[in-house]
Amino acid sequence: MRGLAICVSLALSLLAPDAAARGKGKKGKQDKPKGAEVVKEGKIRVVRGMGAEPQLTDQNDKRHLCTGPLREELLRLHGHKVKAWGTVGDKKLMIPTFRVARYEITDSGGGRKPMVGMLRREGKERYILERQKEGNLTIKARAAFKRRLESRVGCKIWILGDLEDSTLRAYKFGWISCKAPKVIKPRKETSK
Amino acid sequence: MQRNRLVHRVLTLALAGLLVAPVLSCNGTEEGGDGGPPKSDGPSTTPDLPPLPPGLVTHKNAGESAEADFSGGTEEYLVVPYSVSDVAASAIDFEIKIQSGGGGADGGIGTSYHKLRWDTRPLKLRNPGLWAYWQRRLAVERWQRGLAERAARAKMRAPGADLDKTLAACTLSSECGATEVCHEGQCAATVKIKTGEFSSTAEINAEVKKKGTLAAILVDSGDTVDQANIDAMLEKFESLIHPCDVGLYDDPPLKDGEKTLSSDRNGDGIVWLVFTSKVAEQNAVGFFVATDFDDTNAKSNKTDILYIDAGITELEKAYSTMAHEFQHLLNFGSKVYKPTVAGGQGSLEALWLDEGQAHFAEDACGWGGENVTLLDQEVFTAFSDGSLLVLDKADDSAAMRGRAFTFVRWLFEKQGGISYESDGKITDKGGAALLKSFHKTTKLGIEAVNEAYADGFKKAFEGWITAVALDGRGVQGAAALEFADLVKHPVTGNDTGVVIRGTRKDESSADVNLQGPLEEELSGDKQDTIPNASAKFFLLKGQTGKVTVTVTTQEADFRFALIKIK
Numbered sequence: 001m002r003g004l005a006i007c008v009s010l011a012l013s014l015l016a017p018d019a020a021a022r023g024k025g026k027k028g029k030q031d032k033p034k035g036a037e038v039v040k041e042g043k044i045r046v047v048r049g050m051g052a053e054p055q056l057t058d059q060n061d062k063r064h065l066c067t068g069p070l071r072e073e074l075l076r077l078h079g080h081k082v083k084a085w086g087t088v089g090d091k092k093l094m095i096p097t098f099r100v101a102r103y104e105i106t107d108s109g110g111g112r113k114p115m116v117g118m119l120r121r122e123g124k125e126r127y128i129l130e131r132q133k134e135g136n137l138t139i140k141a142r143a144a145f146k147r148r149l150e151s152r153v154g155c156k157i158w159i160l161g162d163l164e165d166s167t168l169r170a171y172k173f174g175w176i177s178c179k180a181p182k183v184i185k186p187r188k189e190t191s192k
Numbered sequence: 193m194q195r196n197r198l199v200h201r202v203l204t205l206a207l208a209g210l211l212v213a214p215v216l217s218c219n220g221t222e223e224g225g226d227g228g229p230p231k232s233d234g235p236s237t238t239p240d241l242p243p244l245p246p247g248l249v250t251h252k253n254a255g256e257s258a259e260a261d262f263s264g265g266t267e268e269y270l271v272v273p274y275s276v277s278d279v280a281a282s283a284i285d286f287e288i289k290i291q292s293g294g295g296g297a298d299g300g301i302g303t304s305y306h307k308l309r310w311d312t313r314p315l316k317l318r319n320p321g322l323w324a325y326w327q328r329r330l331a332v333e334r335w336q337r338g339l340a341e342r343a344a345r346a347k348m349r350a351p352g353a354d355l356d357k358t359l360a361a362c363t364l365s366s367e368c369g370a371t372e373v374c375h376e377g378q379c380a381a382t383v384k385i386k387t388g389e390f391s392s393t394a395e396i397n398a399e400v401k402k403k404g405t406l407a408a409i410l411v412d413s414g415d416t417v418d419q420a421n422i423d424a425m426l427e428k429f430e431s432l433i434h435p436c437d438v439g440l441y442d443d444p445p446l447k448d449g450e451k452t453l454s455s456d457r458n459g460d461g462i463v464w465l466v467f468t469s470k471v472a473e474q475n476a477v478g479f480f481v482a483t484d485f486d487d488t489n490a491k492s493n494k495t496d497i498l499y500i501d502a503g504i505t506e507l508e509k510a511y512s513t514m515a516h517e518f519q520h521l522l523n524f525g526s527k528v529y530k531p532t533v534a535g536g537q538g539s540l541e542a543l544w545l546d547e548g549q550a551h552f553a554e555d556a557c558g559w560g561g562e563n564v565t566l567l568d569q570e571v572f573t574a575f576s577d578g579s580l581l582v583l584d585k586a587d588d589s590a591a592m593r594g595r596a597f598t599f600v601r602w603l604f605e606k607q608g609g610i611s612y613e614s615d616g617k618i619t620d621k622g623g624a625a626l627l628k629s630f631h632k633t634t635k636l637g638i639e640a641v642n643e644a645y646a647d648g649f650k651k652a653f654e655g656w657i658t659a660v661a662l663d664g665r666g667v668q669g670a671a672a673l674e675f676a677d678l679v680k681h682p683v684t685g686n687d688t689g690v691v692i693r694g695t696r697k698d699e700s701s702a703d704v705n706l707q708g709p710l711e712e713e714l715s716g717d718k719q720d721t722i723p724n725a726s727a728k729f730f731l732l733k734g735q736t737g738k739v740t741v742t743v744t745t746q747e748a749d750f751r752f753a754l755i756k757i758k
Contacts, residue, residue, distance in 0.1 A: 046583045046584070047539070047636065075583075075584055076280060076584070077280060078278065078279070078280045078581075078583055079277070079278045079279030079280055079724075080279055080280070092345070094537060095537075108279060108281070109277060109279040109281070109747065109748055109749060110746075110747065110748030110749070111748075141285065142285060142287075142719045143719070144285070144719055144720040144721045145283055145285045145721050147721075148282055148283035148721050149283075152282065157282075160746075161746075162746075170285070171284065171285040171745065171746040171747065172281050172283065172284045172285065172746070172747055173281065173282055173283055174280055174281045174282045174283075175282055
């Protein structure tokens with residue numbers, strides 16, 4: 001019987017985090033009410049079945065559909081880890097929603113935190129990461145990397161590299177949003 | 193006593209299993225949903241391959257070195273840096289270092305190289321007509337994808353849920369006359385079809401022109417379609433397209449033990465093929481409108497419909513389109529509609545895998561000519577420009593579709609493929625089981641591949657890149673690593689399969705000389721970039737003795753292959 005008791009205890013303890021997340025656990029662990037301010041940290045996955053929403057799986061393995069004006073940006077961050085501040089929303093498709101007011105990327109692969117800002121070009125080959133509070137960074141990169149950067153000038157990007165004073169020696173980047181994305185209108189001819 | 197202890201242990205483990213299982217299964221549906229279709233029976237195994245000649249293919253982590261042997265004086269190698277990471281990135285920087293045994297005439301810092309072969313200008317400049325065609329097609333596909341995303345979060349109910357069954361004269365269209373379908377419980381020769389999702393006209397009247405056992409042809413009463421075209425479309429759909437797509441991807445019962453299938457939104461037992469000129473308003477040959485599955489959308493027909501342009505003159509193009517679009521319908525039915533009706537959450541397939549399977553369906557059902565053009569004109573000149581793992585419809589591209597098609601084909605072949613009967617029906621040799629598992633699982637994209645393919649996505653990616661590098665070069669002992677030989681479709685007479693290097697006919701039956709992805713010849717060290725889940729091909733030749741190849745990057749999840757091609 002002792003074995004059985006241990007087993008039940010073990011299984012219940014495994015279930016406990018889930019129960020707590022549903023508001024049935026210890027005091028203070030209940031779900032926050034709608035509109036409550038919360039901070040979530042976890043990995044972004046873009047799950048189309050959930051209504052084309054980016055989904056954040058938090059520290060407790062609980063999933064949240066990210067909504068709000070930053071949703072489009074989060075869609076570009078599949079696989080990245082982020083810390084996000086926002087408010088609790090209604091459940092959508094049985095999953096809690098999280099209206100993201102701001103976020104920061106904490107890991108863009110290899111445990112490294114990227115710099116985020118607007119990509120500008122000065123002159124022919126000088127690329128600047130424009131940041132509001134932390135100050136601008138000059139991006140140093142090899143020619144092939146700069147060619148890729150060129151296609152995203154004017155966009156909000158994340159970028160990884162080694163920081164030396166105000167110079168970032170970059171090796172990896174991705175775009176988050178562009179103010180005027182190119183829209184190609186179809187012509188009046190047939191295609192599939 | 194001993195026995196009692198044993199019984200206790202067994203009971204203990206069983207109870208623990210019962211209690212823990214729901215927790216684990218909840219966590220396991222990260223990309224899927226609750227209450228979805230049952231999981232597949234586990235990964236299928238990869239067939240054992242014959243041993244390869246030593247030194248043919250070497251895969252290494254970035255930072256490690258591989259040795260190329262140029263002792264014979266005529267050897268050639270491909271150096272293929274690749275990223276298998278799913279962390280979205282536009283560019284990952286890397287460097288290839290070449291060091292010859294003697295200290296290296298070729299080991300300099302220079303980055304000079306020359307592009308091999310053809311015109312490498314963008315398609316827009318090389319072939320403006322084809323470029324414009326693809327832009328139009330992609331615009332249609334993006335619009336369709338948007339509808340599918342909208343429909344995936346909509347409420348959907350089982351067929352006839354809002355019907356008073358005591359007043360219904362029919363359930364199945366087979367219960368009605370030869371030119372009637374069962375619509376909202378009544379047999380009807382003319383039905384109203386809502387077209388507001390894709391046309392400025394909200395509704396059309398469509399007449400049932402012909403009905404078979406799997407489909408019915410309905411034609412917009414404002415349009416005229418030749419009877420010969422109606423006959424041909426129904427015949428091809430029922431004899432080839434439907435059996436082929438269902439044979440590859442399955443169409444499981446909507447509810448276990450019931451006859452209604454997951455694709456059968458109105459439960460009438462057939463698919464409606466609706467010819468209307470309103471399709472041309474979207475500049476398309478035909479499409480599937482996923483919001484037709486939606487219960488709450490006023491523009492929804494709550495019916496499984498494939499729309500075809502009534503003005504279509506090239507029937508072959510319509511057949512290829514129907515094979516493509518029917519995959520989307522089956523995929524939506526299995527992965528979204530079925531679990532939603534069961535009270536769970538549907539999971540719309542990742543864009544790259546959904547489109548890869550749709551283009552695969554065109555080919556496997558015998559109308560893959562357009563994929564040949566796709567590979568030749570779009571994929572091979574831009575193979576390394578984009579990621580395989582595209583999720584966002586805004587990033588949809590012809591090149592991504594071609595990459596995904598060849599990736600799906602590679603997986604399909606590794607699992608055993610299919611064989612064709614003389615009438616075009618397929619017999620599964622393991623390939624269809626893999627595709628069916630993609631449709632069955634609640635997992636999406638990479639996770640679906642990991643679940644279905646025993647070696648996992650990363651190994652599949654490596655194998656696919658190796659096949660792309662080696663296919664059609666005639667390298668001795670490499671056949672097992674290449675794509676399988678083309679198979680002629682017994683009914684259409686068109687080839688099926690993938691050719692990376694060699695000749696294959698396109699959609700106009702013209703021979704296309706496929707040359708594989710663009711290669712750049714290394715003449716020294718090389719610095720470059722690729723996006724995540726991508727690869728680039730560099731040719732190394734004209735060296736002497738032993739040469740050490742190293743690829744370096746700061747990226748954690750990065751590898752390279754050294755492949756002897758001559």
